[in-house]
Each structure stands twice: as structure tokens, then as C-alpha cells.
Amino acid sequence: MICPSCGNISEQDDKFCSRCGLFVTAQTQKLFSSVSTFSWIMRRALGGMFAGVIGWILSIALSRTIGTSSSMTVHLIVGGAIGGAFLGNVGGIIEHSSYKALLGGILGCIGGILGGLINRPIYDYFSAHSLAYSISHSFSWAVAGLFIGATSGLIEKNKKKIMVGVIAGFIGGAIGGGLGSGLYVSLLIDVNRPGWITSRFIEALAGAVVGMNLWFILGLVEKLYIFNRKQLLDATEKICDFCNTHNSLRAWYCKNCGKTLLVSAPVEKLKITPYxxxxxxSNAFKFISxxxxxxxxxxxxxxxxxxxxxxxxxxxxxxxxxxxxxxxxxxxxxxxxxxxxxxxxxxxxx
Ligand SMILES: [Zn+2]
Ligand SMILES: [Zn+2]
Structure with missing residues (x-):
């Protein structure tokens, strides 16, 4: 067990931590694991926030480059494609998997384009409503989120996980899109003739809100359902459910068939750095890189x-x-x- 107070690893049946003296019970273990679950989800939300900031600044810059000669829908499609691609990258980048980052990016790009396509019709339908702008963007990013949410399930080739991810992505995208666009519009109205830095800050904030909400909901569902693994207690290796190949405890995928290993190693068995x-x-810098x-x-x-x-x-x-x-x-x-x-x-x- 891991001591929730000092991080020291103690034997399974120890009653007290040998390093700091805190009692280690099933309850303190639960507390420790729920704190680490929460910070796992927050890391995804934070990743979504960074990706949103960069994606939004870039896509709005590109929109400005295209100029006013193109129709509104062209702008929405370009914005959707870039924003969606950046948001789709997040899971793969955090897991250090280029393959997953690429797949998520492509899915996000497709979803973003489709989201951009439906934006105008929805806006026109709700045009009498004062929140028409937020509603249409909420739908647009829900569609992008739907595609992004499919990524993890697709890699595991599991239909149920794809469906759950799709629903989570849809909800997260809808919340993020609605809040982000609402914030964007109200800031543009409130801030009188914003300067260059203020304008970029408003764009970044809108992207941050979309990315953070999408990845918070998606992260929640990934952690609690999609990546939920059977915990091995006394194992020294992970055995593949599909081909029975023996893999090391550090492995996430089977070295023989490439399928996801559906078990997780006990935390004590993995060599965890005390730092x-x-x-x-270090991971944050790698992510930004x-x-x-x-x-x-x-x-x-x-x-x-x-x-x-x-x-x-x-x-x-x-x-x-x-x-x-x-x-x-x-x-x-x-x-x-x-x-x-x-x-x-x-x-x-x-
Ligand atoms: Zn301790
Ligand atoms: Zn296998």
C-alpha cells in the first residue's frame, strides 16, 4: 500500500506507515486513490486547456488571413478543423503515443468540420433566441467532441467503449462549446475595442474553456469506465486475455497481438519515483513540447x-x-x- 501522507510504500498488511507513522487502512487507501483519480482527470482537463488555447489563437488567426471575402461557413469549417484537431490530440500526447495523437487529431478535425457545417443552419433556426450564438457553437463542439470521444474505444476495438466515449465527448463538447462561445461574445461586448494582447487573451480564454470542459468530462468517463482495468494483486506479469502472451507489468498493450491489456499492475509493484x-x-514540459x-x-x-x-x-x-x-x-x-x-x-x- 502507498501511504497517503508521505508516499512511502509499505507491506500489504502493515497497520502503520513505517516512514511517517500514519495509520494505513482501507479507508486511507480509498482517500489516496480518489485523490489520484481526481488529479488524473485534472491533468486531462489541463491538457485540453493548453490545446484549446493554441488551437483557438491559430484558428482565429487563420480566419483573419482568409478574410471577409469567404462565407461565414468557410470560417466555421476552418475553425472547426483546426480547433478539433488540437483538442483531439490531447489524449495521445498525454499518453506519449503518436499513433493515438494522430488518430484523435484526425477524428477531431473531421468532427470539427462537420460541426462547422451544421453551425449556420442551427444558428438560423434559433436566430430569434438571445443565446443563438452559444446554442449553435454548443452543437458544433458537441459534434467535434463526439468524434474525439471515440478515439480510446477505437484503439481498444471495443464498441461499448466507443459508444460511451462518444456520449461523453458529445456532452463535454456541448458544455464547453456553449460556455466558451458565450464567454467569447460577452467579453467582446464588455471590453471596448480590445487591443492586440486583450484580443488574443479573449480568444485563448474561449479555447481554454472549450478544451477544459471537453477533456474534464471525457477524462472522467475514460478514468472511471474506458480505462477501468482489473487490478492484479500478486502478479509479476500481465497475461493477455486474447492470446495468453506474458507481458511485463509495465506494458499497456500486448507485445504479441497489440490488443489492450485489460489488467492493471498493483501500484506497489511498479517502480514509482518518490519525486x-x-x-x-517533466511530463508537462514534454506535453508543451x-x-x-x-x-x-x-x-x-x-x-x-x-x-x-x-x-x-x-x-x-x-x-x-x-x-x-x-x-x-x-x-x-x-x-x-x-x-x-x-x-x-x-x-x-x-
Ligand atoms: Zn507515511
Ligand atoms: Zn495478446
Whole structure:
């Protein structure tokens, strides 16, 4: 068992923690696991918030680049595609899985485009209503959330988990879309002629609200249902339910058939660093490093297409220069993450 007070790992039948003297009972264990469940969900919400901030600033910048010559629906589709792609990335980036990040990003992009397509018709239908703008965006992001919610279930090839994820994504997207767009409009009305920084801040806030709500609901359902695993108590390895291959306790997927391992190792058996906060900080930097790389690719593409029609040579030059800068930023952030990881390892070896 893990002591909820100091994190010390004690034997299964110990009554008191040998490090800090706190009694360790089933109740204190429950408290410990519910706190860690909550922080697991909050990490997803936080990831959604970061992705929303970057996705919204980028998509609104692109919208401005397209200009007023294009129809409202084109703007909504572009915004949906970029915002959806960023929000879809979150789960995969947190789990350090490029495959999942890509799948989620593509699903989010498709959902965002569909959401953008239905936005105007819904707005027109509710146009007499004072909340028409929030209602239409609520539906748009519900559709994007629906696609994003399918990601984890699709990877496990489990229909029931896909359905549950889809419903959670729909609800989370609807809440986030409604609140985020409502906040956006009311801030634009309240703040008289906002300056450059204030405008970006309002956009970022809208994206943050959408991403945070979507990933809070989705994270809640993923943690409590989709990723719910049977806990192994005295196992030294994980045996695959589908092909009976023996996998290590650290494995999440079967090395033989690639299916998800439906059991989880007891926490005491895994080698956990006592420097958990450092590990969190390291993971946060890794997350931002990935996110900045994804954002960078999108940004370079946008700028390249935009400049291509004006001056092809200049377009290539600026895009390459920008790509190098973004690559450097991403490597730097990843480096910061590695410094923390190294520090954790050095301390462990002592
Ligand atoms: Zn203790
Ligand atoms: Zn297997």
C-alpha cells in the first residue's frame, strides 16, 4: 500500500506507515486513490486547456488571413478543423503515443468540420433566441467532441467503449462549446475595442474553456469506465486475455497481438519515483513540447499557403526559417523535460 501522507510504500498488511507513522487502512487507501483519480482527470482537463488555447489563437488567426471575402461557413469549417484537431490530440500526447495523437487529431478535425457545417443552419433556426450564438457553437463542439470521444474505444476495438466515449465527448463538447462561445461574445461586448494582447487573451480564454470542459468530462468517463482495468494483486506479469502472451507489468498493450491489456499492475509493484512532482513537471514540459511541434506544423502550412500566392520564393524562405525556429523551441522544451527526468533518475540511484 502507498501511504497517503508521505508516499512511502509499505507491506500489504502493515497497520502503520513505517516512514511517517500514519495509520494505513482501507479507508486511507480509498482517500489516496480518489485523490489520484481526481488529479488524473485534472491533468486531462489541463491538457485540453493548453490545446484549446493554441488551437483557438491559430484558428482565429487563420480566419483573419482568409478574410471577409469567404462565407461565414468557410470560417466555421476552418475553425472547426483546426480547433478539433488540437483538442483531439490531447489524449495521445498525454499518453506519449503518436499513433493515438494522430488518430484523435484526425477524428477531431473531421468532427470539427462537420460541426462547422451544421453551425449556420442551427444558428438560423434559433436566430430569434438571445443565446443563438452559444446554442449553435454548443452543437458544433458537441459534434467535434463526439468524434474525439471515440478515439480510446477505437484503439481498444471495443464498441461499448466507443459508444460511451462518444456520449461523453458529445456532452463535454456541448458544455464547453456553449460556455466558451458565450464567454467569447460577452467579453467582446464588455471590453471596448480590445487591443492586440486583450484580443488574443479573449480568444485563448474561449479555447481554454472549450478544451477544459471537453477533456474534464471525457477524462472522467475514460478514468472511471474506458480505462477501468482489473487490478492484479500478486502478479509479476500481465497475461493477455486474447492470446495468453506474458507481458511485463509495465506494458499497456500486448507485445504479441497489440490488443489492450485489460489488467492493471498493483501500484506497489511498479517502480514509482518518490519525486512525483518532478515527474509531473517533466511530463508537462514534454506535453508543451509536442503541442508546440504540432502547432508549428500547422502554422508553417498556413503561412506557406498564404505567402505562396504573393511571392513563392519568399514563402519557401519564411516557411523554412519558421520551421527551424519551431523545431528548436520544441527540442528546447523537450530538453527541459529530460533534465527533470535525469534529475529524478540520479536521485533514485542514490
Ligand atoms: Zn507515511
Ligand atoms: Zn495478446
Amino acid at each position: 512525483r512532482s518532478l515527474e509531473r513537471i 509536442w503541442l508546440s511541434a504540432v502547432a508549428g506544423v500547422v502554422l508553417v502550412l498556413i503561412i506557406f499557403i498564404f505567402l505562396l500566392f504573393k511571392n513563392p520564393f519568399f514563402a519557401v524562405f519564411v516557411s523554412v526559417a519558421l520551421a527551424i525556429v519551431i523545431y528548436m523551441i520544441s527540442v528546447l522544451l523537450n530538453g527541459v523535460s529530460e533534465v527533470f527526468t535525469k534529475f529524478i533518475k540520479i536521485r533514485e540511484a542514490e
